[in-house]
Amino acid sequence: MNLVIIEIILFFLFLFRGVLVSQDVAVRALEAQGHSNIEIVDSAWFAVGLRGCDTGDAARFTARVINPAGKPAEIYVCSGAFFKGGTIRTR
Numbered sequence: 001m002n003l004v005i006i007e008i009i010l011f012f013l014f015l016f017r018g019v020l021v022s023q024d025v026a027v028r029a030l031e032a033q034g035h036s037n038i039e040i041v042d043s044a045w046f047a048v049g050l051r052g053c054d055t056g057d058a059a060r061f062t063a064r065v066i067n068p069a070g071k072p073a074e075i076y077v078c079s080g081a082f083f084k085g086g087t088i089r090t091r
Contacts, residue, residue: 020058035063
């Protein structure tokens with residue numbers, strides 16, 4: 001009985017591991033690439049592999065920024081839960 005409960009907990013922890021990812025990961029990734037005026041407008045933690053990120057990613061953040069060329073843009077930052085930093089993807 002206890003093993004079943006542990007398996008269920010681990011399943012949900014794996015499924016919703018993106019909840020553990022801070023939006024600071026996205027902000028740091030955007031700043032490192034020269035973006036400014038960063039505003040995180042949305043985040044997703046469920047099925048992000050089907051929403052523009054890689055299947056190994058745990059969270060997707062949507063940000064409105066000023067890109068390095070000085071133009072406004074809306075982009076995604078995908079991140080893993082524990083050992084992966086942010087990956088910037090254009091929409």
